[in-house]
Amino acid sequence: ALYRSGPHTLRLANRWGPPCSAKCISPVILRKFKQSALQAARQFILQQATGLNSPSSNEVKQSPVQVPVSMAMMTPQMITPQQMQQILSPPQLQALLQQQQALMLQQVTHTLTHTGSSQQQLGNKQLAFQQQLIQMQQLQQQHILNLQRQGLVSLQPGQGAVPIQSLQQAMCPTDLQQLWKDVTGVQSTEEVMKHEGLDLTTNSSNTTSYSASKVSPQIPHHPLPNGQNSVHTPKRDSSTHEEHTASHPLYGHGECKWPGCEALCEDMGQFIKHLNSEHALDDRSTAQCRVQMQVVQQLEIQLAKESERLQAMMTHLHMRPSEPKPFNQPLNLASTMSLSKRETEGFPEGLPHPPTSAATPITPMRQGPSVISSSSLHGVGHIRRRNSDKFCTPIASELAQNCEFYKNADVRPPFTYASLIRHAILEAPDRQLTLNEIYNWFTRMFAYFRRNTATWKNAVRHNLSLHKCFVRVENVKGAVWTVDEVEYQKRRPPKMTGSPTLVKNIISGLGFGSLNASYQVSAFITSNRHLYLSEPGSVFPCLCVCFSQERCVTRQRWIWEVSLCA
């Protein structure tokens, strides 16, 4: 599109001049031109928007220019200057780095345009060119590192989201040499110089499309198998219909929860008014939305890493005592135990369960649960599991995400019996189940509940009777169990996530006592045991630590193993 016509063609043409069209005859060059042009266009816009000059000028402007959202949205893997402005802290760092980047570009330009055109000098030029690129690469890596330290950009190629990364990848020495060969083989040196802007970023289009195809399916949202959305509240019965109309995911505690907004709204009506006026579909809102996507993406990447690590740990722990098995064997002890016919209705004995790892390429997201307490590795003894309600993501999304894992791995789900029973009942078409159907749901959904049946079935019955939230209803077919959601919510304790006490303890445990005292940070804890600290007024984390429940020690205190995240 850029080659023929389009909104950005004029700007590019102005910059690169008429020779462009004449030099793109060879299919190889044409392809590389297209790739280069796209990236150069992004680079150009980026420089414009961050207040930097084009390489042809020596000045560095300071006033930022708004980047068109259409351009920003054009490449999902690209982090826009607007996002950078919002994300980076302190902003001076970003400005400095980007100025350095621009300066490097200018230096490269300078090197190329002021070197002679004789063949003898080509080698020197190439060397200088590559040296400049190496320097740029180092700067880019530094910049990426800074972003990673803020937990906003991932390390993996193809999963990052910045053009810088594309640029970095575009600077693969092999590609550069090939490109240099291609270009110098066809064009005169002067013409090469005129195209330096393109040459710098060759191959970026490949990189971008690779990134997009690899990552984008995960990014925007996670449609769950049962159609539920992890962001939304769980199903409620009709008695709480009023809550539906009076609640909004972006509204809570009288505040607008739009990132960085926190506008006070007295009631829902005022909030809706505010939402429509302040957060309408415009460039700013779209950019903010994209930033939020980046935050979510980063969290998901981290979650995938942790899940993968957990899976490896569990595989290791479960496999060691027994004979060596292929790595991808399901962690299912039930399959080796004698189970009654009834207990194995869901998964007939001897029938292989779906593999959980290695052999079958399952995404890391599904290789392990978001959170499993260390105690659940063994599932024996008297262990408290109340943290299910307090510490984890809502059971619906957690189960949906790790459904396959729990079905196959002999791991105790980190939920209370009550929450599991409730989920089973609410999942039923008519929101009612017989006791036996509840049993079946447990054995169907969790490998763990295919053994020790007497214990957990007794616990299920005990919970049904004990908790007022479970209501027994006489039916034509017999008795069924339903959920009194009001009672359940009444019973449900406040979530541990974001607990001020916990946050305070962790911060002081990290040795950040002074920070906590002198610097009012906001913090939140994710379901995968990551604590994010943000500066006042910012929703973007400036520090991230992860912690793991290591082991129980004297006085029944848990040791929290804490480490700083990249």
Place this chain on the structure above:
DNA sequence: CCAACAGTAAACAGCC
């Protein structure tokens, strides 16, 4: 230290 909550075990009754 305490209250609330959660898990486990077990006794018991009613029904099929």
Place this chain on the structure above:
DNA sequence: CGGCTGTTTACTGTTG
């Protein structure tokens, strides 16, 4: 009589 369902009590551990 045995199994299932449902209720209740006792006890222990965990957490705020």
